[in-house]
Amino acid sequence: MECFGKNYAMAHRLRYVTSAVEHQSSKSQVYAHPIIFGLLVFFLVLFPLYLSAQILGNELTTSSSKARKAYLNAEKFFSELNFSDAEKQLQRALKYDPSFIEAWLLLGEMKNEQGAALEAIAAYQYAIGIDSMFFPPVFGILGKVQLDEGFFAQASSNLKVYYSLPDLRPEVRAQLKQLIEKADFAENLVKNPYDIRMVNISSAINTVEDEYVNSLRLDGSFMLLTRKFKGEDENVFIESFFTSSLNDSIWSQSLPFEVPWKSRGNMGALTFSPDGKTLYFAGCGWHEGFGSCDLYSSKLEKGSWSDPVNMGKTVNTNSWDSQPTITPDGKELYFVSNRSGGYGGSDIWKVMLLEDNQWSKPINLGAKVNTSGNEMSPFIHPDGKTLYFSSDKLPGLGGSDLFVSRLDKAARWSKPENLGVPVNSIDDEMNLIVDASGMKAYISSNKISGFGGYDIFTFTLPDEFRPEAVSYVKAVITDAISSQSLEADFKLILLSNNEIIATGKSSLEDGSLLAVLISGNDYALHIQKEGYLFHSENFSLKEYSQSEPFLLDIRLQPVERGSKVVLKNVFFELNKAEILSESTEELLMITQFLKKNADLIVELGGHTDSTGPEALNEDLSFKRAEAVKKFFIKQGIDSDRVLIRGFGSKIPIADNITEEGRALNRRTELNVIGFK
Structure with missing residues (x-):
């Protein structure tokens, strides 16, 4: 095969390659080492076509007997992994004959073995410069070294030279194609860096x-x-x-x-x-x-x-x-x-x-x-x-x-x-x-x-x-009277299906809790501790994306007369008293609270914003409080433990000018009014 190189004088040292590839059995003779296990190690796997090519001639390319002698000494030292003496002999051979191709090839392989990739590249390039078709696989060897060292454009060019040669086996051509694609892909990344400051x-x-x-x-x-x-x-x-x-x-x-x-x-x-x-x-x-x-x-x-x-x-x-x-x-x-x-x-x-x-x-x-x-x-x-x-x-x-x-x-x-x-x-x-x-x-x-x-x-x-930006709630739970940090139970709920997303306890050391909130969802946060009134929070991220965190200072009130809490996750149909399904988890939580505190008497107060006639607002607020009471009764709470009132818009907690303020004013409150 002419593409192998018409006068590859080291070919007599390749006679061991075929058996090594086909049988993977015995080691080569001493002079075969640098070619079989050195220069061609990459191609034993990828390019066996050339390794089993016709063996042509036994003469080295140099006419200098001194160069030949030094080269053969270098091969021997190389086979013994004595790189120092091998390099001295190769340099001597190249001094006698600077166009000694085999010496350049072996020098390249030795430098590659030593991890001196730049010197290996230079040696392979010298060999190609003397006779590019003397040993065509060197284009593949050089391209692979350049690829490993980040010289992607040069690697692609040399790999493509080898790829263009006729008579390559299909699997070899496929492997070369992968290397070329890798080099081209990497070169594109290098040419288009991101403006990043580390x-x-x-x-x-x-x-x-x-x-x-x-x-x-x-x-x-x-x-x-x-x-x-x-x-x-x-x-x-x-x-x-x-x-x-x-x-x-x-x-x-x-x-x-x-x-x-x-x-x-x-x-x-x-x-x-x-x-x-x-x-x-x-x-x-x-x-x-x-x-x-x-x-x-x-x-x-x-x-x-x-x-x-x-x-x-x-x-x-x-x-x-x-x-x-x-x-x-x-x-x-x-x-x-x-x-x-x-x-x-x-x-x-x-x-x-x-x-x-x-x-x-x-x-x-x-x-x-x-x-x-x-x-x-x-x-x-x-x-x-x-x-x-x-x-x-x-x-x-x-x-x-x-x-x-x-x-x-x-x-x-x-x-x-x-x-x-x-x-x-x-x-x-x-x-x-x-x-x-x-x-x-x-x-x-x-x-x-x-x-x-x-x-x-x-x-x-x-x-x-970037990933999808997420927000989070970071809260500190303390006693409303003493300001002491509290270890309280918390539960984060996805309101769309009442799925419990996270549960845990606030830190005993500082009362802190931390939970993730993903945009596109509405959440309820429930906090409970024995001896204290429960607390709830609502986080609405369904309509917009928010990455800013919710930082809360939550002060739990001891269960005593006069303590009260807003039911922030109890929702109703617009202008109606029908409870929405998103309210279920919070209402069940309050039911359990009332069952654990069986002597407690509470008042449910309904509140509206100032939109519309006050008489209608009072009626709506009363009916909403009544709907919540009916839920508790169905869950087994005695009717006489839950009183109801409708306040209409008389007791606002925010302005009635903005939508945000009006939303805060539309609420249901639970107030502890006594004990049985």
């Missing part, structure tokens, strides 16, 4: 060691990170975990993240639930584990992290299971595993929390997201449908790139989008965290000037990669 997050967090961002609380005020540093043995790295808080836009000095059970064994891939009260992580080599690494969870209870719980054999396997990320409602957990049944090395899977509070069998995210390579470091945004992750197989710049995929209404993942330059590079980018607003992203990088090693940077995420 900002080092803080010297209070970043050090001369390596820092990696793990998790960010929903309100963006608390960060969990990993710090990696050398131990006493410099070949052993130690990972420790730290936290930092954001106060007045300044990150506090990072502090060790301590758990009372750290002696249990190695742990990693730590992440918080959005409210920061549940910790998910991988425990590796733990005695009760099912595989090399298992998924565990721990809850923050009374200021301390509870003993971790293995997520069970339904979730964990005898393989590697790690890198968890949880949806804001705590009902879906995404993670990475190299278990059987996937598409490649490591895939992204998810489990769902069932009605019996057990996790479902793991579900693979499918071929849209997972590939024959490795998908890693998933992060599910608080919107519950935007997934960021890394992949070393999807089209990118090299190594592992970061991607985004979105879940549509039919529960299908979209084709992943590469986050482009400068977020991605020819190196490995492994993880990305995006805040609730969807605008600010956090990444770990060593490519930007920092304090040393990998630092954590933040940047504004381009519009096309």
Whole structure:
């Protein structure tokens, strides 16, 4: 075959290649090493056509006996992995004959083996410059090295030269096509970078060691990170975990993240639930584990992290299971595993929390997201449908790139989008965290000037990669009289179907609670604590998108005469007394409150805005209070415990000029008036 090179004088050293490719059995003779396992290692897999081509001639291209002798010595040293002496002999050969093609080819391969890619590229280019068709596969070798080093345009050009040659096997041509497409795709990314400014997050967090961002609380005020540093043995790295808080836009000095059970064994891939009260992580080599690494969870209870719980054999396997990320409602957990049944090395899977509070069998995210390579470091945004992750197989710049995929209404993942330059590079980018607003992203990088090693940077995420902006409610629960922080039960409800989205307790330390609110929905928040009157809030995001949080100071009133509360999630038909279905969950909650406080006597007061005749307003307000009383009676509450009044528009709590004010004035109140 003429395209192989009519006088490839090293061809006699290729006689071992065919058997190596076809039988994968014995090693080659000493002089075959640099060609079989060196220069042509890439083409043993991709381009076997040329390796089994007709062997032509046994003479080297040099006429210099001194060059030939030095070259043969270089081959011997190379086969012994003695690169230093091999290079000396090659340089001597090239001194005697600068046009000695085989010497340039071997020098290129040796430099490639040593990781000196730029010198390897130069050597291959010298060989091509002497005789481009002496050994055509060098175009493929050169193109692959250039592709790995980020010289995408040059890589594409050289790969296309090789692709254009006749008699390539179909599978070889297909593989070349993939490489060319990868080079062209990467070149397009490089030519169209995003205007992104990476900002080092803080010297209070970043050090001369390596820092990696793990998790960010929903309100963006608390960060969990990993710090990696050398131990006493410099070949052993130690990972420790730290936290930092954001106060007045300044990150506090990072502090060790301590758990009372750290002696249990190695742990990693730590992440918080959005409210920061549940910790998910991988425990590796733990005695009760099912595989090399298992998924565990721990809850923050009374200021301390509870003993971790293995997520069970339904979730964990005898393989590697790690890198968890949880949806804001705590009902879906995404993670990475190299278990059987996937598409490649490591895939992204998810489990769902069932009605019996057990996790479902793991579900693979499918071929849209997972590939024959490795998908890693998933992060599910608080919107519950935007997934960021890394992949070393999807089209990118090299190594592992970061991607985004979105879940549509039919529960299908979209084709992943590469986050482009400068977020991605020819190196490995492994993880990305995006805040609730969807605008600010956090990444770990060593490519930007920092304090040393990998630092954590933040940047504004381009519009096309942003998730749906979410809001959140952040409340502090206190005693209305003493102002003491209270640990109270809360429940967040989706009003469209009365689905319970989140439950939990406010913090014992400061009375705080945190819950996500997704645009396009209306929510009810119920707060209860024994000995106190219940409290409810309404968040209406159905008609508009809001990313600004709801910050509330909620003061619970002790159950005593005169305490009262607005029923903010009791709704009626327009100008009628028919209760809407969205009111059901709140009315049931009040029913339970009345049953627990069986000696309580309450008054329901109906109120309207000032629109329309006052006589009609008083009648409507009375009938609405009466409708609520009838609901309670149907649920088993004694009629004589619930009094009703209709106040019309006589007791406004806001103006009657704006729609917002009128909406506040239209309300039903519950007032404690006595005890039986």
